[in-house]
Amino acid sequence: MDRPTANSTKSPDVVKRWALLLTALGCLLPPLDSVQAETPQLDWFWSCNDGNRVVFSSDFNEGLYFQDIQPGKTAEPKLSTNQFSCVRNWINEQKTTMGFGGAFINYEGGDLTERWAQVQPALDDPNNKVLAFALKKPNVNNEKGRVQLDVTGKTGFKELKLKVRMYLSNSFSMLRTYPKTIDWLSLSSWWNNPHWDGDPYPFVVSVNINKPSVKEGQNQLRFAVRARSYNQTTQKWDDALWREVNQTFEVPVGQWISLEYTFIEGDAETGRFQMTATLDNQAPQTIFDIHNYTRHPLDPSPDGVSIISPMKLYTSAELIDYVTANGGLLTIQWDDMKMIGCNTLADCEPDPSIPEKVRMAIPKRPSLELD
Numbered sequence: 001m002d003r004p005t006a007n008s009t010k011s012p013d014v015v016k017r018w019a020l021l022l023t024a025l026g027c028l029l030p031p032l033d034s035v036q037a038e039t040p041q042l043d044w045f046w047s048c049n050d051g052n053r054v055v056f057s058s059d060f061n062e063g064l065y066f067q068d069i070q071p072g073k074t075a076e077p078k079l080s081t082n083q084f085s086c087v088r089n090w091i092n093e094q095k096t097t098m099g100f101g102g103a104f105i106n107y108e109g110g111d112l113t114e115r116w117a118q119v120q121p122a123l124d125d126p127n128n129k130v131l132a133f134a135l136k137k138p139n140v141n142n143e144k145g146r147v148q149l150d151v152t153g154k155t156g157f158k159e160l161k162l163k164v165r166m167y168l169s170n171s172f173s174m175l176r177t178y179p180k181t182i183d184w185l186s187l188s189s190w191w192n193n194p195h196w197d198g199d200p201y202p203f204v205v206s207v208n209i210n211k212p213s214v215k216e217g218q219n220q221l222r223f224a225v226r227a228r229s230y231n232q233t234t235q236k237w238d239d240a241l242w243r244e245v246n247q248t249f250e251v252p253v254g255q256w257i258s259l260e261y262t263f264i265e266g267d268a269e270t271g272r273f274q275m276t277a278t279l280d281n282q283a284p285q286t287i288f289d290i291h292n293y294t295r296h297p298l299d300p301s302p303d304g305v306s307i308i309s310p311m312k313l314y315t316s317a318e319l320i321d322y323v324t325a326n327g328g329l330l331t332i333q334w335d336d337m338k339m340i341g342c343n344t345l346a347d348c349e350p351d352p353s354i355p356e357k358v359r360m361a362i363p364k365r366p367s368l369e370l371d
Helices: 012-024 168-176 317-325
Strands: 054-059 066-071 074-079 100-106 115-122 127-137 145-155 159-168 185-192 202-211 222-231 240-247 258-264 272-279 287-291 303-314 330-340
Touching: 054 145, 066 115, 115 145, 115 330, 127 145, 127 240, 127 303, 145 317, 145 330, 159 303, 168 258, 168 317, 168 330, 185 258, 222 272, 222 287, 303 317, 303 330
Parallel strands: none
Antiparallel strands: 054 330, 066 074, 074 100, 100 145, 115 127, 127 330, 145 303, 159 258, 159 330, 185 202, 185 303, 202 222, 222 240, 258 272, 272 287
């Protein structure tokens, strides 16, 4: 949330300019520890459903704040103003068994001196509020740092689409001079299913920022993706089932980029994970188009993605400490997130048995195209 300045004699524009400068320098203070008692507590995560697909979107301008669930570990997104409304006259998803189950911020540990999620002005536009994740210190057992949004499903989704805008703060430029390669800085995760709830066939697809080389001129940041299955007997993750690093697209720092994902559950032939990236005023570029397993290879009854982390900042203590020691702050700003999920692939398409003139007369179901 915007931090008020009590008894300030500065004009609002001056205050905004100072806030933007401090944010760019990585010096913006973390949010207050608690929300004032009179702040309304309304659910932020409230998706819409037409009976076949479920949609959630947010531009983070709707009075979003976070209320502790487990102090130090998790927080629930809440609204201070009731601005939610379903689009296209869809029924609210709470009336159906299909849909997203809920959403929460997952820190795993630490406090507001180490990590935070907050709504703040965009670095390039003080009038636009965005969601920011920041890591100042390793907040999990002094071994790693985590700030992420976790979204659960009432049932697993066979197909998911996600679109979100991302802005890496200038501190990410310091990673180019980090003296080691980087293979772990997670931006999103797709769980089919998680390993912590006893599922016999855990599987995850993770999107990361990598730095494959430390050589001058070859130390650009790159997107990488990998899929891994978990062995419940050994209690360890197996080696990557598949992995790919895009060596041609340099991850931009200090500018907005739109990321678009498609996840389709399947085996080596039918599974698909696609990611595109679009810089402002440029054509989309395909980063990954994976045709391979998107569920555990041994799972006899795959049931879809049950948890997704659509926005994530998760990395090692060493990387966080390096940036902080050099006067930076690992910060990612997010904006304009939209998710679409289907329980079955057949539900993702309009019903061909309904004549077109009748279908057009009822609330039209959009395709899975995000725009």
